[in-house]
Amino acid sequence: GSMQRHFPHEPAQKARTWTWDAARNERFSFQVAMRLEPEDWRGAWPFDVLCAVTAPKGWSVRVRRVGHVPVAHRNTTTELEEMDGPENYPGFVPDALFDESRITLPPAETQAFYITVIPAKGVKPGKHSLTVALTDKDGKAVRSHEAVVTIHDVTIKARKNFPVTHWFYADALIDWYKTDLFDDRFWTLAERYFRNMVEHGQDVIYVPVFTPPLDGVKSPSQLLKVKRTGKSTYAFDWSDVKKYVALAKRCGFTKFEWSHIFTQWGCYNALRIYEGQGRDEKLLWPPETPATGEIYRAFLSQFLPELKNFCEKEKILKQSFFHVSDEPHGEAHLANYKAARALLKELAPWMTVMDALTDIEFARQKLTDMPVPSISTALDFVKEDIPCWCYYCCGPRGAYLNRLMDTPLAKIRMNGWLFYRWPFLGFLHWGYNYWAKSQTRELIDPFTVQDGLKWPGWAYGDTFLVYPGAEGPLDSLRHETFAESMQEYALLQTAEIGRNAKLLSALKSFADFPKTEQWVLKARKAVFAAMEK
Numbered sequence: 338g339s340m341q342r343h344f345p346h347e348p349a350q351k352a353r354t355w356t357w358d359a360a361r362n363e364r365f366s367f368q369v370a371m372r373l374e375p376e377d378w379r380g381a382w383p384f385d386v387l388c389a390v391t392a393p394k395g396w397s398v399r400v401r402r403v404g405h406v407p408v409a410h411r412n413t414t415t416e417l418e419e420m421d422g423p424e425n426y427p428g429f430v431p432d433a434l435f436d437e438s439r440i441t442l443p444p445a446e447t448q449a450f451y452i453t454v455i456p457a458k459g460v461k462p463g464k465h466s467l468t469v470a471l472t473d474k475d476g477k478a479v480r481s482h483e484a485v486v487t488i489h490d491v492t493i494k495a496r497k498n499f500p501v502t503h504w505f506y507a508d509a510l511i512d513w514y515k516t517d518l519f520d521d522r523f524w525t526l527a528e529r530y531f532r533n534m535v536e537h538g539q540d541v542i543y544v545p546v547f548t549p550p551l552d553g554v555k556s557p558s559q560l561l562k563v564k565r566t567g568k569s570t571y572a573f574d575w576s577d578v579k580k581y582v583a584l585a586k587r588c589g590f591t592k593f594e595w596s597h598i599f600t601q602w603g604c605y606n607a608l609r610i611y612e613g614q615g616r617d618e619k620l621l622w623p624p625e626t627p628a629t630g631e632i633y634r635a636f637l638s639q640f641l642p643e644l645k646n647f648c649e650k651e652k653i654l655k656q657s658f659f660h661v662s663d664e665p666h667g668e669a670h671l672a673n674y675k676a677a678r679a680l681l682k683e684l685a686p687w688m689t690v691m692d693a694l695t696d697i698e699f700a701r702q703k704l705t706d707m708p709v710p711s712i713s714t715a716l717d718f719v720k721e722d723i724p725c726w727c728y729y730c731c732g733p734r735g736a737y738l739n740r741l742m743d744t745p746l747a748k749i750r751m752n753g754w755l756f757y758r759w760p761f762l763g764f765l766h767w768g769y770n771y772w773a774k775s776q777t778r779e780l781i782d783p784f785t786v787q788d789g790l791k792w793p794g795w796a797y798g799d800t801f802l803v804y805p806g807a808e809g810p811l812d813s814l815r816h817e818t819f820a821e822s823m824q825e826y827a828l829l830q831t832a833e834i835g836r837n838a839k840l841l842s843a844l845k846s847f848a849d850f851p852k853t854e855q856w857v858l859k860a861r862k863a864v865f866a867a868m869e870k
Contacts, residue, residue, distance in 0.1 A: 339366035395457025405429035421745040496827040502541035503769035508558035529809035535589035538823035553776035557615025597660040604673040607633035712847040726763035736848040742798035753826035
């Protein structure tokens with residue numbers, strides 16, 4: 338199945354026919370793993386294995402090689418029983434997926450192909466078979482396997498009323514691919530990344546109208562062109578913002594998340610906003626400019642009405658999410674956040690705001706319209722009937738839900754089930770493609786670094802879900818697993834399963850829930866049986 342990592346040092350497993358239950362329009366995945374012991378092979382190395390899949394007519398099949406990336410340490414504060422094969426850390430961990438159907442099989446290493454399938458439109462319910470043929474480079478048969486899929490007379494409806502966002506960093510594309518800001522190559526790449534996000538269940542896109550004030554000073558990626566016309570007056574060119582939004586719509590995004598308006602962790606300062614788009618990094622004011630001082634107030638009094646006008650013209654105002662500041666906490670931040678929120682209410686009374694904030698006091702005082710608490714406290718918000726989204730990042734760890742390099746894939750698969758269990762209104766994660774050293778512009782190599790070089794504070798696997806391929810994104814096992822879990826969220830919605838149904842009774846909290854492939858298989862069968870009954 339798709340819920341297991343095949344580590345290089347693990348022994349070969351006994352071959353079996355893989356079986357699965359699926360809806361008529363459901364994307365699903367499985368793996369074929371292989372291992373060749375030196376004592377069983379007397380031929381010449383290298384030994385290449387090619388994978389070809391024969392599926393029913395009209396079915397879509399994608400074969401990818403599972404690549405291994407070096408993970409330098411175990412993540413901290415995580416019990417061994419909550420890790421996926423703790424003996425494999427440090428070591429090479431299966432994660433990156435390459436569009437290759439050929440593996441050069443090393444001696445005594447377990448390798449795998451990851452096979453993703455979409456049934457044909459109009460597929461008839463019943464059992465369907467796929468054949469996986471493994472051959473050597475000369476076409477000689479090595480192994481042949483069968484996958485049997487039972488298609489149920491069920492069509493999953495599109496997920497509704499649960500937006501999902503993983504923050505997309507335009508600066509990462511600009512820096513990694515060395516584009517000239519928003520040149521033609523940037524837009525070509527952006528489209529590929531946008532389509533990747535939508536294909537994996539994301540329906541919200543972060544719009545960097547200004548360079549995001551998140552995790553350090555980033556390379557300029559300011560879509561809005563700003564021109565100073567006087568000491569405290571400005572003119573705005575929205576053409577690139579319009580182009581970005583139009584591209585996102587074409588790719589399937591339906592909701593838009595705008596740059597945070599004040600600095601991260603406390604609302605202390607105005608944003609770093611550039612004249613033009615930041616090509617020469619000329620700022621409109623010093624970085625230490627107060628968040629609610631006269632300089633920034635004058636700017637916002639001109640920018641915010643234009644933002645509203647733009648959203649209305651593009652017919653996305655009701656589909657837009659606005660932020661004050663990311664992750665405020667504590668008494669000092671509370672005072673600053675109150676002042677910033679008051680300023681926005683004065684200048685933009687039409688604006689509703691949402692922020693990642695785990696301190697429930699911010700929500701009790703109704704300082705934000707839509708709190709986004711960490712899953713460590715999110716159920717406290719539910720108990721107090723406070724409508725909210727939820728999020729996790731490099732914490733909490735241990736028994737909690739997450740999607741780190743050492744989080745078992747079956748545990749990651751529970752994302753959709755847990756989000757559905759309680760009346761959360763959306764999910765947010767900060768790391769779709771953060772490919773920089775923590776708090777800097779210095780690029781890391783995602784194929785060898787997964788912690789922003791900030792372990793143990795940052796966890797391996799927290800900072801990104803996709804790897805930068807030559808011409809677009811390369812998925813990870815974690816990204817595929819998350820996407821399939823969100824597909825199951827939509828399945829539960831389609832089946833109209835009650836949040837307190839017996840089927841979900843084992844989901845006690847974000848730390849106490851089933852974490853096995855067997856539970857997922859059994860629960861899926863129960864959902865299909867209930868719908869067909």
